Amino acid sequence: MFSREEKSLVDTGKIYVKAGDGGNGAISFRREKYIPHGGPDGGDGGNGGNVFLVATTKMNTLSFFQRKKKFLAENGENGSGGKSTGKSGKDEVIYSPVGTIVKDFETDEILSDLDKPGKVICLARGGEGGKGNTKFKSSINQVPRIATKGIEGEEREVILQLKILADIGLIGLPNVGKSSIISKISNAKPKIANYNFTTLKPNLGVVNMANKYGFIVADVPGLIEGAHTGIGLGFNFLKHVERCKAFVHVLDISHEESKDIISNYYNIRKEIEFYNPELLKRKEIIVGNKCDLMDKETMEKKTKDFTEKTGKPILPISAVTGFNLDKLKEKLIDIINENKSYLESLKTEKAPDFPDVQPLTTNVPYIGDFxxxxxxxxxxxxxxxxxxxxxxxxxxxxxxxxxxxxxxxxxxxxxxxxxxxxxxxxxxxxxxxxxxxxx
Ligand SMILES: Nc1nc2c(ncn2[C@@H]2O[C@H](COP(=O)(O)OP(=O)(O)OP(=O)(O)O)[C@@H](O)[C@H]2O)c(=O)[nH]1
Ligand SMILES: [Mg+2]
The missing domain is CATH 3.30.300.350 (GTP-binding protein OBG, C-terminal domain)
Structure with a gap:
């Protein structure tokens, strides 16, 4: 199960699936000129269609399942005279993003992890068609007037879960304005307040872009020096930004002297290193927030000092006035696009590998079982x-x-x-x- 704070980072959907029922076997007798009592010629019913779920790279979220929640495969057709077998029902094929975890709603059992494009799971098996009366002819019954009904297709409720991975993670000390920034550049509506640890769990926001791809930013609770020893809140939440393509490191440059801004920056980097040194190699954009609280000269001095001491650029911004937020967004979009072309090249949609599914049958009990x-x-x-x-x-x-x-x-x-x-x-x-x- 997912803990409370992780829940919001998981996209979920619940669907009902029902495979097709088998068609009924036919009761029919040959009728020919000059043959008054032709033999039985009732055909079998067709098998019901199956319901399959296929992993695709063409979807990124489970939002489709907010709109469509019921998936039914076709029933098999009934058999008919002339030993004609009914047509099998068409399979229902559902697509879900790669990375979807599939669970049975009733048992909570994981049915599959759709971890590769083209991976297929059968969610419900179609029922076998009934037998026509042709199959019941025997030495003692030349005129069988019975056939069997088709078997019902399987049905079940299924939970789909997709872990949302943020593309960009906003990190920094408490109260520097991370939530303010995400609220301005994305659709997230986090709580913003002037005290430390306003944000208690990560917020996700979608940054919409003119082209079809949006991307996801995560705002994690503030980190403080010593976070790795359990101080504060943010350390454990770093796992949510572990797979980010880049970080936005937010510094408050209004309240601090240059030297403190720089030491704040390195303190946070140290905490990240404690968590996972690999993360330090990730792209980062450093922003100096709350520029509206100072004059232009002070802003320029502080950013210049920062770059001189660290050798890194810093983008002055203001989450309150919106100053330079467009520039920040552009930089993020560049990072996303760089990664997109790489990711796109990995995205080779594979043809689904449909398994050979036997229709559902029923066990005929021993005739003395009553x-x-x-x-x-x-x-x-x-x-x-x-x-x-x-x-x-x-x-x-x-x-x-x-x-x-x-x-x-x-x-x-x-x-x-x-x-x-x-x-x-x-x-x-x-x-x-x-x-x-x-x-
Ligand atoms: N003047 C000014 N105030 C800002 C700016 N950005 C944020 N603030 C204020 O700073 C305070 C903290 O902002 P938040 O966005 O909640 O900061 P946070 O980094 O998410 O804080 P935590 O969730 O506690 O880590 C709030 O009072 C904001 O209104 C800014 O650009 N200018
Ligand atoms: Mg916050």
Whole structure:
């Protein structure tokens, strides 16, 4: 399970899927000139379609599943005369972004991790088509007036989860204006206040761009010196920016002297190094925030001092007035585009590798798998899996009860009733209908 603070970083969807039912087997007899009683020629029903889920690189989020939540595969067609088999139902193919975790809603079991493009999982198997009466012809029954019904397709509710990975992470000391910046450049609406640790869990925001790709920025709780020893909040949240393409390191240059701004910068870098030294190699954009609180000269002096001492550029901005935020956005877009072309080159959409799925069948119970029981004076009930099975799956255009009794007789119906003390003339209830017991 995901902990509370991680929940907001996971895109989820819940869908209902139902595979197609098998078509029914047909009851039909050949009709030809001069042949009065042609043999049985009822064909089998077609199999129901399956529901597949395929990993694609063409989707980035699960927002599609906000709009469409129900996916049904086609039912198989019924069989017909002339031994003609019904057409199988068409499969339903659903696409989901690479990286989607698929879980069964009821059991919470992970069904699949769609970690590669083209990976396919069958979410629901179609039911097998019923058998036509042709299949029931035997030496003792030349005119079978029975067929079987198709099996129902599987259905289930499925949870889809996609971990959202931020492209850009905003880091820095508490109260420097990280949340203010994300609220200006993205659609995020975080809490902003003038005290440390206003942000208690990471915020994600989408930066919309003129072209079709947006990108995601994350604002993590402020880091402080000694964060790696457990002081403050931000350290554990660094895992959310571990996969970022770049960091925006936010410094408050209004309240501090140049030397303190520089030491603040290195202190945060040190904490990041403690977390994972690899992260120091990531691209970074350093911004000096709250420039509206100083005159131009002070701003220029502080940024110049910073660059002279560190050898790194710093972009003066103001989250409040919006000064240079467009420039910041442009720099971020450049980073995203550099990465995009690289990522695009990796994105070779693979043709889905559909598995060969056998249709769902039902186990035919042993014909003796039923019981007779005295339920009152002179009244007996016959019940069990064999009774249920034949009641559910046999179709006939003759008398079904007669078929059922004859069938159960193969499983010793009469002797089971006699064992329970049934006598001629007693009432026997099978499948909700009453009969007189005759010997
Ligand atoms: N004058 C001025 N104030 C700013 C600017 N940016 C942020 N602030 C103020 O600074 C305070 C802190 O801003 P936040 O955006 O909450 O800072 P934060 O870095 O997210 O803080 P934490 O979540 O505690 O780490 C708020 O009172 C903001 O209004 C700015 O450019 N100019
Ligand atoms: Mg904040």
């Amino acid at each position: 019981k007779a029981k005295k339920i009152d004076e002179g009244i007996f009930k016959v019940f069990g899996p064999a009774v249920d099975h034949y009641t559910k799956y046999i179709r006939t255009n003759a008398d079904f009860q007669i078929f059922l009794i004859n069938k159960l007789e193969e499983g010793n119906l009469t002797s089971k009733l006699l064992e329970q003390g049934a006598q001629e003339g007693d009432t026997v209830i099978i499948n909700g209908k009453e009969f007189d017991f005759k010997l």
